[in-house]
Amino acid sequence: xxxxxxxxxxxxxxxxxxxxxxxxxxxxxxxxxxxxxxxxxxxxxxxxxxxxxxxxxxxxxxxxxxxxxxxxxxxxxxxxxxxxxxxxxxxxxxxxxxxxxxxxx
Numbered sequence: 001x002x003x004x005x006x007x008x009x010x011x012x013x014x015x016x017x018x019x020x021x022x023x024x025x026x027x028x029x030x031x032x033x034x035x036x037x038x039x040x041x042x043x044x045x046x047x048x049x050x051x052x053x054x055x056x057x058x059x060x061x062x063x064x065x066x067x068x069x070x071x072x073x074x075x076x077x078x079x080x081x082x083x084x085x086x087x088x089x090x091x092x093x094x095x096x097x098x099x100x101x102x103x104x105x
């Protein structure tokens with residue numbers, strides 16, 4: 001109750017009309033909480049936007065790296081053969097491929 005008495009004393013010093021004070025408080029509550037574009041929603045959307053921008057940056061870096069790898073595969077037969085062997089387990093007709101899997105403890 002001490003807080004309200006302090007506010008009341010402050011308001012009596014300022015001599016604000018109670019109608020304007022109540023209207024201002026209602027307006028602030030409406031803008032901060034009840035409106036469809038309230039501040040809470042804005043802060044939530046802002047944090048989501050920043051997260052999505054971070055994802056965009058990560059995907060852009062991944063695209064650049066994949067384009068670099070693709071260029072290497074298109075220009076070098078040795079790199080293409082290495083990629084085919086490692087990723088798709090392809091082999092020449094006179095070779096055998098053995099897969100060695102490490103056991104996880």
